[in-house]
Amino acid sequence: xxxxxTSGRAALGVLCxxxxxxxxxxxxWWLGRAVRGPRPPTPRALLTTxxxxxxxxxxxxxxxxxxxxSYLAQGAMVDARIDVYTYGPAQLGGPLATxxxxxxxxxxxxxxxxxxxxxAKAADLAHVDMSAGILGMRLVALLGVGLMIAFLPLLxxxxxxxxxxxxxLGALNPLVLLHLVAGAHNDALMLGLLGAxxxxxxxxxxxxxxxxxxxxxLVKAPAALGLLAVAxxxxxxxxxxxxxxxxxxxxxxxxxxxxxxxxxxxxxxxxWLGALSTPVSPDNWSLTSGLGRLxxxxxxxxxxGFADLAVPAWRWLGLLATAVAVVVxxxxxxxxxxxxxxxxSLLAVFALGPAFRPWYALWGLFL
Numbered sequence: 180x181x182x183x184x185t186s187g188r189a190a191l192g193v194l195c196x197x198x199x200x201x202x203x204x205x206x207x208w209w210l211g212r213a214v215r216g217p218r219p220p221t222p223r224a225l226l227t228t229x230x231x232x233x234x235x236x237x238x239x240x241x242x243x244x245x246x247x248x249s250y251l252a253q254g255a256m257v258d259a260r261i262d263v264y265t266y267g268p269a270q271l272g273g274p275l276a277t278x279x280x281x282x283x284x285x286x287x288x289x290x291x292x293x294x295x296x297x298x299a300k301a302a303d304l305a306h307v308d309m310s311a312g313i314l315g316m317r318l319v320a321l322l323g324v325g326l327m328i329a330f331l332p333l334l335x336x337x338x339x340x341x342x343x344x345x346x347x348l349g350a351l352n353p354l355v356l357l358h359l360v361a362g363a364h365n366d367a368l369m370l371g372l373l374g375a376x377x378x379x380x381x382x383x384x385x386x387x388x389x390x391x392x393x394x395x396x397l398v399k400a401p402a403a404l405g406l407l408a409v410a411x412x413x414x415x416x417x418x419x420x421x422x423x424x425x426x427x428x429x430x431x432x433x434x435x436x437x438x439x440x441x442x443x444x445x446x447x448x449x450x451w452l453g454a455l456s457t458p459v460s461p462d463n464w465s466l467t468s469g470l471g472r473l474x475x476x477x478x479x480x481x482x483x484g485f486a487d488l489a490v491p492a493w494r495w496l497g498l499l500a501t502a503v504a505v506v507v508x509x510x511x512x513x514x515x516x517x518x519x520x521x522x523x524s525l526l527a528v529f530a531l532g533p534a535f536r537p538w539y540a541l542w543g544l545f546l
Contacts, residue, residue, distance in 0.1 A: 254298030264450025291397035326371025467497030
């Protein structure tokens with residue numbers, strides 16, 4: 180009898196949240212129709228709309244994910260000199276670790292040293308008050324969103340796209356509001372640095388671009404594909420048959436120097452290279468793992484001994500398909516353009532990769 184009112188309020192809260200989600204998507208879609216109409220809203224009007232939509236989410240709790248608690252726990256582990264690339268938050272213990280979902284309690288961090296340094300600063304606030312720590316992580320995400328908003332119009336100009344259309348898809352997208360602003364996911368910082376790097380590459384500063392894209396990759400590894408775009412754009416600054424090789428060598432040299440320098444400053448080590456296998460863990464769901472589970476169930480029903488191999492086989496098949504898609508896209512980069520080829524490559528990683536999260540779609544949609 181005591182639980183009934185609580186469960187009723189919870190059900191009402193979920194109903195209201197999803198009703199609000201439907202309203203947000205509808206408003207965004209209608210705004211997109213206006214952008215494509217005869218009198219499209221100005222970029223300034225769109226940014227005002229973005230601020231209005233985002234404001235109620237800034238001080239609210241994390242929505243649709245508890246990853247922010249994992250970030251804080253990993254930051255606290257860095258402060259405590261616990262190897263986040265070997266141990267999960269359970270090794271930390273205490274109130275922060277208890278907030279991490281059980282499925283991730285023993286999962287090493289797959290994030291680079293740039294993000295872990297930021298998470299460590301936010302974790303200092305969490306020692307004082309949990310809400311302050313969450314706000315600190317949200318400020319990190321808002322920094323990323325700010326970079327996205329600042330560089331998206333410039334990126335649109337360089338690529339011959341209307342600023343309003345680019346802002347509608349890449350900044351006012353409900354995925355940005357719900358998962359980067361409200362959810363405080365570190366993909367915001369990755370995309371902000373990636374956008375800044377691509378604008379630098381298109382503006383004729385390839386060395387600066389390689390540095391910025393390398394920093395993005397040291398937040399989350401998928402941004403490393405941006406180095407392909409930097410090298411492709413840098414090759415236009417050279418002449419001769421070896422221009423592509425020279426551009427690729429210089430890009431790799433800057434990326435390597437950035438990685439060594441940042442790792443030395445943060446002191447987190449290179450364990451993140453081994454932790455990149457974390458998304459391939461059995462706890463992650465994706466299109467390929469779903470197909471693997473289905474095939475495994477079918478094989479098990481007929482008594483086959485290969486049922487346990489179905490999920491790993493499908494995951495590796497997905498990774499192979501992703502690699503093939505990226506190669507095909509980059510062979511056509513001259514016709515597509517490096518930025519568009521990169522966007523499609525990141526969408527291929529999102530669709531065929533070993534882990535599927537809704538906000539991963541922003542990797543490609545932003546570009």
